[in-house]
Amino acid sequence: MKRRRKQRRSTGGADWRIEHEGSSFILCRRGEPERIVAEWFRDRYWRERDLVVGAEPGRGAVLFVRRGERTLALRHFRRGGAAARLTADRYLWTGLERTRAFREWRLLRELHDDGLPVPRPVAAHVRRSGLTWRGDIITERIADTRSLASAMTAGEVDAGTWEAVGATLRGFHDRGVDHADLNAHNVLLDAGMGVFLVDFDRGALRTGSGWQRRNFNRLRRSLRKIARTSGGAFGEPDWRRLLRGYRSGA
Numbered sequence: 721m722k723r724r725r726k727q728r729r730s731t732g733g734a735d736w737r738i739e740h741e742g743s744s745f746i747l748c749r750r751g752e753p754e755r756i757v758a759e760w761f762r763d764r765y766w767r768e769r770d771l772v773v774g775a776e777p778g779r780g781a782v783l784f785v786r787r788g789e790r791t792l793a794l795r796h797f798r799r800g801g802a803a804a805r806l807t808a809d810r811y812l813w814t815g816l817e818r819t820r821a822f823r824e825w826r827l828l829r830e831l832h833d834d835g836l837p838v839p840r841p842v843a844a845h846v847r848r849s850g851l852t853w854r855g856d857i858i859t860e861r862i863a864d865t866r867s868l869a870s871a872m873t874a875g876e877v878d879a880g881t882w883e884a885v886g887a888t889l890r891g892f893h894d895r896g897v898d899h900a901d902l903n904a905h906n907v908l909l910d911a912g913m914g915v916f917l918v919d920f921d922r923g924a925l926r927t928g929s930g931w932q933r934r935n936f937n938r939l940r941r942s943l944r945k946i947a948r949t950s951g952g953a954f955g956e957p958d959w960r961r962l963l964r965g966y967r968s969g970a
Contacts, residue, residue: 736829738816745816749941750841753788761794761845761856770901776905784861791861792842797921810852819846821855824920828859835912836895836917837888862908862916868905872943872952873952881913888915888964889935894969896929898924904941904952 728741732750746760759765766772766785771789774784783794797820798809816822827845830939832840846855868885871877872881885907892899899906900922908916940959946952 723795730823730967738819740902743848745846746843747822747845749829749841752842753827756843756858758845758847760843760858763794766794786814790882793839793859793918794840794856794859795858795919796856807852809854810849811854813848813851813853815907816846819844819853819855820921821846821857824857825924827920827923827925829874830925831895831897831920834895836892836897837914838920839916839918849942859918865908865910865914867905868907868909869942869946869950869952871909871953872904872946873950875953877953877958879958879961881915882917882961883965884913886962886967887969889918889939889962890966890969892917893935896925896927898926899935900924900937904939904946907939 728739731738731740735750737748737750739756741758741930744757746756747755763772763783766783771786773786776782776784776953779796785792785794790843796809798805801809810818812886813819821844825841828838837912839862840862842858844855844857846853859920868877871881889902899917899920901919902917906917906919908918910916943952943954943959947954
């Protein structure tokens, strides 16, 4: 008996599309250089082809893979905190566009098109199973960068870098970008003192005030933790330099 082939359907807008095959939904731009399939979102697909070129460990673990001339970053959505004790990576289904994977892709697309220093989104993937879903996101890796946390541990963050971090953060805040997990691991630096933000899971565009201070408090806790646990160089003079850069970035 022949197995019925899953029908692949496509819907979308002017410059994006959603591919639907079986229980999988893939959101990507129109005009991607090649067809993106569900297998791309499985670690095994890349490992079996010897295309893995690196990884970032932790709860927000990222796998770096090579696809032609591009290096991509693949991240699976995982829970943290008390919720992780119940399920590591399942979320309640409340609609496709409300999934964290689709919301992050659409936010990144808007920020990238606006010229903000974020990775270019490639595709988001959601696999529904009854009342729950699992998901992943693929972005292009920003070349020749390392995290602020790594640079701190190596003692290689100077006064100008702290000011550049502050000025970059001001640019995001002026655009109304609330980064839900602003920490030293999600701030990237390149050799030319360029600053980038990554991992916009649960991020949003907001108005009003209050959320900016939450961003600052979360970042400051992260910097202090790295200084305490990893010997990273950070003190109050560095924080004041960051704030000075923030004010000058208005």
